Amino acid sequence: MAYATYEFEGRRRVGRVHGDRLVPLAGLTELGRDTPADVLATAAELPEEAVRVADVRLCPVVPNPDKIICVGLNYLTHVGETGRALPEYPVLFTKFASSLVGPDDDIVLPPESVQVDYEAELTVVIGRPARRVSRDDALDHVLGYTVANDITMRDYQYKTHQWLQGKAWDRSTPLGPYLVPPADADVSAAGIRTLLHGEKLQESDTSHLIFDIPTLVSTISEFTTLLPGDLILTGTPGGVGYRRDPQLFLTDGDEITVEVDGIGRLVNRVRAES
Template identity: 55%
Template sequence: MTYISYQVNGTDHVGVVEGNSIRPLLDVTHVGNGIGTETLEKAERSATVIPRASVRLRPASPFAKRIICVGLNYKSHIEETRRDDSDYPVLFPKYASSLIADGDDILLPPEGQQPDYEGELAVIIGRRGRRISESDALDHVLGYTPANDVTIRDFQYLTHQWMQGKAWDNSTPLGSEIVTPAEVDLSASSIRTIIDGETVQESPLELMIFSIRRLIAEISVFTELEPGDVILTGTPGGVGYRRSPQRFIRPGERIIVEIDGVGRIENGVDTEVLAR
């Protein structure tokens, strides 16, 4: 099953992907705010489908209450940053205002000079839970979608905390489709980031240091996870800041993050126009 979040005439909807068409779920406008696995599975479906090309895509969980991101979750990224391994994941937050959809432009802020890409697998929570065991963790997953943790590096490294480089408004592409766990074998999947035809990141997902089960268990110790919450699971090596010479994203480029069996997102890059 693949769910999709979209808009028609400015109104939010959720549907089921059927090839190049969408079958709307009746009376379901979004994922999150109490709407998760149980509601989606029980929702009545429209008798008619609509063309996918006729809708405006939305982030998979547009009003996510929690967006919890993981840093340094691939050995290749730890090595390029010259940091030490840890027994506990590096965690930091984003906000729903950070999210943009597949197809939306990434707007580069004039204040930042080092915008960077980070292709990642995003986990969408489907069932509420606190202090979830690793053995039960996947029961709380609605599904998966690609993401791009766009980071303003010169702001990130202003302090030892990363939030000011990570939580910019309208900066984080999140896929519109949620592929349910039964539909994909992540152990056989790889993730890659492609900029204007050049593959700049690529790694098997199985090389994550902290598994999805472990991340859900650790995060749910200190906060109750709810339907629609998003966990960004970290990026592999190859980020622009750590290249020689450094490679930052620029207006006019197109960035793709694709994950085998999960899907792809593609976003243009533009410059934010400040209101006068």
């Protein structure tokens, strides 16, 4: 089972994925705060209004999350290539909903940056409010998983010791294509990789996360209430373009692919902002 937020004939809807078709759910217009786990599980299907995936625009799985919280330096290989010390507490930063684009949308290349980088990430979608939850209870608050490419403008990221200005550019972060519920997802050791024009640049699996998903949900919920639809991008493995020799950055016309086994695959073109 999987879910999508999609647009068809000018209307936004939530659909369950049935093969190559989407079956809309009655009364739901997008995944997010108004679709906690109980609502999503009990929503009635409208099979007479099913559409082909090929005929719709897939939106970011959660188009308007209240929070997008991202984790840096969460794979040993990425910590190693940066030369930093192993973190004792998750390195956290935020993005905004305006950063998100759909799984088939173009990544917008801004004229101000010449160091646009890729980062494959497994993404957690919250399904029940979570505040000060224990690690043991944390997964009870997860609605499901999806895929993100945490596009980063490195020349802006390193202007200061804070990362926000390099991470939160408009129309830069693909998210999708589908939400996969925990019952249908094994993220204990899911393969994760990035390919540029078919060449593999990153590869690892989620068993190598320094801070695992229950730890992240529990830690973040200590200081803020996680709401249905909130996103946690769990970090990227080694192989980012900034740390390669020679460095490798995205350019106009590139095709970048991010995959998480069992969760989904993003394929996006990079286009210069017009």
